[in-house]
Amino acid sequence: MIKIEYSSIYLDILNKADMQIDKYGNDVGYDKRLEDIKTRYGEESNIYKKAKILINNLKKGNKNGFKRDRTRNRKY
Numbered sequence: 001m002i003k004i005e006y007s008s009i010y011l012d013i014l015n016k017a018d019m020q021i022d023k024y025g026n027d028v029g030y031d032k033r034l035e036d037i038k039t040r041y042g043e044e045s046n047i048y049k050k051a052k053i054l055i056n057n058l059k060k061g062n063k064n065g066f067k068r069d070r071t072r073n074r075k076y
Contacts, residue, residue, distance in 0.1 A: 012061070019055050030055045 022028045022036055034048075034055055041047045 012058075015054060016058055019051065019058060030059065 019033050020027055020029055022033060028036070034051060037051045038048050
């Protein structure tokens with residue numbers, strides 16, 4: 001189990017970006033990024049296991065109504 005020691009909107013944004021971008025800077029999405037981590041470190045590695053938990057938590061967060069307020073900073 002991963003203990004959450006710190007949480008913020010900025011950390012969420014950073015994790016979302018990190019878990020969707022491959023080592024070349026391409027936007028590949030969560031599933032391809034997780035597959036890349038599995039290929040590099042192995043399915044039994046702690047890095048892969050933690051990344052899988054993180055991605056599952058990020059996906060749950062998206063499904064629970066995380067919506068960006070698109071009216072902010074809008075110029076009329």
